[in-house]
Amino acid sequence: MKNPIYLIFYSLILILSNACVPGGPDTADQLDIVYTNFDSDYNFTTPATFAMPNNVVLIDRETIENPGSNPPFVDFIIGQVILNRIRNNMTSRGYTQVSEFNDPDLIILPSIAVGDRVFFDYDWWFWGWYYPNFSPEWDWTYPGYLPSVITSVETGTVLIQLTNPKGLTPQNQIPVHWISVINGVVTGSSGDNSNRIVRGIDQAFVQSPYFTR
Template identity: 40%
Template structure:
């Protein structure tokens, strides 16, 4: 198992163990939120200037993971998706990047998805994003340089994953390099206002703990 991924799972276990030792446990759902980031240390983020962001957030469910090419993916409720996309855009703009269309040859493309399963798949089939990703075709997938994790078991429902990819280089066998990953575990629980507030705070935290992204 990848060392950083293993450390994340150990950290999560220790955190929940600590919470369970409290007399009354966690009092609020935001106490259970965890923010994890990882990146390709060989990638020069300073060389990238533009990015593209989809207009929807994919919702990965147990049922859809076993879907077929050509199936339309399920999307997150626009009420929550808008908050996620706005927060990602705000942080990318603040880091010095300029948003462009996916067809304008952006240096980076950020793909947000929400997992509502007992497993969060870091690698899933090309057809999840064939409606958005330029030049995407059958047989393509994700490549995590230096920290490739095929999947993480037992990740709680309501996990947001952000994959930052680049079109500049491709890995072997038509793999799109994922140069940065942000995972927020524990969202989509509580009221709509609470969820949107925590989404913004957690995404802000993911970018704050990734200073190498800033230009």
């Protein structure tokens, strides 16, 4: 990875699970944690349009270490829950969805991590199948984000990054202006998954009030 970003996460899970649920959790959703971070120098009221892929990428260690032309995707139903909820939140805040070929101001890249250790800044090739004008020389840049490490995430963690396709730097880096890590919500039954995903994505936007037009 050319420009890794990590988030201090595992200790936060332990602290919140003990502090917020006296006597320990009764259900898995009591351990759900939503982390967001953003570029404080970026004006979120400026962009008007956004694009998203039709599928949600599945990230695991094997596919990261053995890249192919297309990454694996998550189950279609779960993927649509994620995409629809992001879309609903974006449109309710005044943004309009367009095709990736219609010069969007923003591109949102959702994925699900499986395994006990995942780096958020996974290799660029993961999105080469979707991102317009793909170049293997590009990578991501995350300006001003602190803290800077994810030590561990649970299997089934939803990762979302919001990128600026028009902001390519002279160093061939694409700015990532907003990220969200929704910990371990894709577990259990499909109905429970959907409810936890919806709550987690909604919470990511609730705690990002700057994210509006």
